[in-house]
Amino acid sequence: MNTEQQHFDEMLAGEGEVRAPYSAYQNWFSQEDPARLAKKSKEAEAFFRRTGITFNVYGQSAAQERLIPFDLIPRIIASREWTKLSKGIEQRVRAINAFLHDIYHRQEILRAGVVPIELVSRNEAFLPQMVGVSPPGGVYTHIVGTDLVRTGEDDFFVLEDNARTPSGVSYMLENRETMLQMFPELFTQNKVQRVSDYPKNLRRSLAACAPVNCEGKPTVAVLTPGIYNSAYFEHSFLANQMGVELVEGHDLRVVDGRIKMRTTEGYKVIDVLYRRVDDDYLDPLNFNPDSMLGVPGIMDVYRAGNITIANAPGTGISDDKAIYSYMPDIIEFYTGEKPLLNNVQTWRCSEPQSLKYVLENLKELVVKEVHGSGGYGMLVGPAASKKELASFAAKLRRNPSNYIAQPTLSLSTVPIFAKKGLSPRHVDLRPFALMSPEGINITPGGLTRVALKQGSLVVNSSQGGGTKDTWVLED
Amino acid sequence: MLGKTAGGLYWMFRFLERSENTARLLEAGFRIALTRSTDAESEWKSVLTTAGVCHGYDAQYDSYTAAHAVDFLLRDTNNPSSVISSIDKARTNARMVRTALTTEAWEAVNEAWMALKDTLKRPVKETELPAVLGEIRRHSALVRGAVHGTMLRTDVYDFTQIGTALERADNTARIIDVKYYTLLPSASFVGSALDNVQWETILRSVSAHRSFRWMHNHDVSAASIADFLILDSRFPRSLSFCSKQIEENLGYLAKDYNKRMPCHDLIDAQRNMLRAQTIEMIFDDGLHQFIRNFIQETTAIGMQIEKDYSFIG
Incomplete structure (x- = not known):
């Protein structure tokens, strides 16, 4: 199936025609020796291995640590495009935060009937333990990674709001670092906005959310499940870049109503915990009793207002795929504005009409699990075999409310540096937004994930996706 | 500093030192076995005893031969003190304490791990042994040097x-x-x-x-x-x-x-x-x-x- 011609390519508008943001880059590229670039590409891989920028894939014991392939052709976004995107993201992040505050307090949006009550009350991501709790600074979603896709010159869509513990920011930073080392000349020819302030901004943003009773400079720490977690590299990277401690559950305990870490000089208070551990594992006394990763009693300390947990427990209710379909209504409800960024049309299979439509049109749709992530358990209709379609249809009928469906979007492409030169591949984009009482800060750029397999629409790193450096040009 | 970090640093360097010491022991044992074939068996036994791994070895082999001893000390992952086990544990600890290490120190230990994992993938032939032992010691020295030259x-x-x-x-x-x-x-x-x-x-x-x-x-x-x-x-x-x-x-x-x-x-x-x-x-x-x-x-x-x-x- 060769449908490449129908997709919007962000670099090459048509026969020999380069889109404006890529013009300087194209000039440079056309004068480069492909052999030199191939060599650079190899060097980049060695660099990633040596620095240990690896991730672990669950269920693959043979390849314990893998690299996420890095492609050396940058993804370039014009300043004008970015302004529009970042405004849309900011609006969305504000709405999500207001939504979270509302559903854990007065639940006005449910009373108004904008979001069906059972979607919240029966949702596993809704934490009763958070009802009536106001997080320090009023911030629920300290870090949000909004997944965007593009289908045309002015057509951006939000695919997912990652409001739990979005990952990938270390790749955004390391990809840029790698490009700066390999091709410094490119950054004198192109005015690219910086991303390197992210760790500093993250620390500042987290510190600004410290509990009111925090004395002096807030102590921030990153909580990791440990070195066998797939994103461990990122956890240690961020702790390192922020200059804060990287702690595991067994380093922490509740002492005198505060969370303290065991140091070589006794126990020391932590004010802000940037946790990369899921809600369920956060506190064996309050959530999953079998968890070894969390801190017994941390929720009680949290409810007493003595520690900031980022992101707040219970934020998962806002990035649930079933809630997602209501995002345009949620945005209007809290901001009084029309959404600046569009949602992808979504059929909720829990609704009989929608289920009927989805089953009839399975071959054209992408079907996802409501609580799934990482590209697992999804069906890409056009790429599926008859047998796969049939077995997925059976799963759908058995448990329809577990699924949503979306049209197969004609995702934009950006060329990758392949053996035979430039070759278009589908991409998405995850910018990272930081929220604190001081405001919302969105790093210009983000993580571009690219489906390395020709024609593939799945960009997840666990499914053979790669990454690109993402440039946002200055005006 | 976190207590866990202090422990990670301490063990990282114990294991790193252990990998180097095992290599030295092997080198000395190998040399004596070369020059004095009659006592070779008791020499290998004493090397294994010194390394504190005689029990594990006996559970696996019936006799003390150069080929078995070398393999057990260098590559056997069942042997917790083998070079490969030691370097693996040194690197695991290094990952755990990565925030406390300079980039140079981390990269040195990560490279040591990558290189030795590759070298010790296959059994080491007698003719290759001196070069392999040299490589082990060199990597240990590189990590030590990086630490010495860059760490506060x-x-x-x-x-x-x-x-x-x-x-x-x-x-x-x-x-x-x-x-x-x-x-x-x-x-x-x-x-x-x-x-x-x-x-x-x-x-x-x-x-x-x-x-x-x-x-x-x-x-x-x-x-x-x-x-x-x-x-x-x-x-x-x-x-x-x-x-x-x-x-x-x-x-x-x-x-x-x-x-x-x-x-x-x-x-x-x-x-x-x-x-x-x-x-x-x-x-x-x-x-x-x-x-x-x-x-x-x-x-x-x-x-x-x-x-x-x-x-x-």
Whole structure:
């Protein structure tokens, strides 16, 4: 199936025609020796291995640590495009935060009937333990990674709001670092906005959310499940870049109503915990009793207002795929504005009409699990075999409310540096937004994930996706 | 610093040192097996005993041969002290404490792990052994160099040094423990060929055959070798040197944290004991007992440090 011609390519508008943001880059590229670039590409891989920028894939014991392939052709976004995107993201992040505050307090949006009550009350991501709790600074979603896709010159869509513990920011930073080392000349020819302030901004943003009773400079720490977690590299990277401690559950305990870490000089208070551990594992006394990763009693300390947990427990209710379909209504409800960024049309299979439509049109749709992530358990209709379609249809009928469906979007492409030169591949984009009482800060750029397999629409790193450096040009 | 981080640094450097020591032991064993085929079996047994892995080896093999011993010490992941196991644990600890390491130090240990994992993927042929052993020692030296050249002299550095010195002291003591009988001044052996080969093996297994000669050009005797290995604080693998190193870095920690801990009393006691000894006194009181006591004290110091600095909760 060769449908490449129908997709919007962000670099090459048509026969020999380069889109404006890529013009300087194209000039440079056309004068480069492909052999030199191939060599650079190899060097980049060695660099990633040596620095240990690896991730672990669950269920693959043979390849314990893998690299996420890095492609050396940058993804370039014009300043004008970015302004529009970042405004849309900011609006969305504000709405999500207001939504979270509302559903854990007065639940006005449910009373108004904008979001069906059972979607919240029966949702596993809704934490009763958070009802009536106001997080320090009023911030629920300290870090949000909004997944965007593009289908045309002015057509951006939000695919997912990652409001739990979005990952990938270390790749955004390391990809840029790698490009700066390999091709410094490119950054004198192109005015690219910086991303390197992210760790500093993250620390500042987290510190600004410290509990009111925090004395002096807030102590921030990153909580990791440990070195066998797939994103461990990122956890240690961020702790390192922020200059804060990287702690595991067994380093922490509740002492005198505060969370303290065991140091070589006794126990020391932590004010802000940037946790990369899921809600369920956060506190064996309050959530999953079998968890070894969390801190017994941390929720009680949290409810007493003595520690900031980022992101707040219970934020998962806002990035649930079933809630997602209501995002345009949620945005209007809290901001009084029309959404600046569009949602992808979504059929909720829990609704009989929608289920009927989805089953009839399975071959054209992408079907996802409501609580799934990482590209697992999804069906890409056009790429599926008859047998796969049939077995997925059976799963759908058995448990329809577990699924949503979306049209197969004609995702934009950006060329990758392949053996035979430039070759278009589908991409998405995850910018990272930081929220604190001081405001919302969105790093210009983000993580571009690219489906390395020709024609593939799945960009997840666990499914053979790669990454690109993402440039946002200055005006 | 987190207690866990202190523990991670300490163990990272213990394992790194262990990988290097195992390589040295192998080198000495291999050499003696080459030159003296008759005693090869007992030599390999004593190498395995020194490495503290005889039990594991016996469970797997019936006889002591070069091929098996080399494989067990270098590549066997069932052997927790093999080079591959040690380097793997050193790197796992390094990942855990990555936020405390400089980029250079981390990359050095990560590269060591990548390179040695690759080298030790297949059984090492006899002809390749010298090159492989050299590679192991070189990587250890590179990590040490990166740490020495780039790390701040803070508590982080102290724990790396303490781990190294403790492992080294233990290693040298074990070598003497296993070979102590060759160092006893028994009249019938003095000057015999057996002695010379045995002594040479001991010195080689601590990379001291050259330095010893520099220091004791004309006096090659059991007493002078034992003195060199135990009491000479110029030799960086002697018990005295290692003990002094531990004392020094524990001292910095006490100053840094403004607090003396029980481990300080233990190391002071060991230092005072060593300072009061002469090699004659050690021989008179029994070399073997002395070494056994030293190993026990060193283990106790290690455990006390773990406790005093909250390595585990």
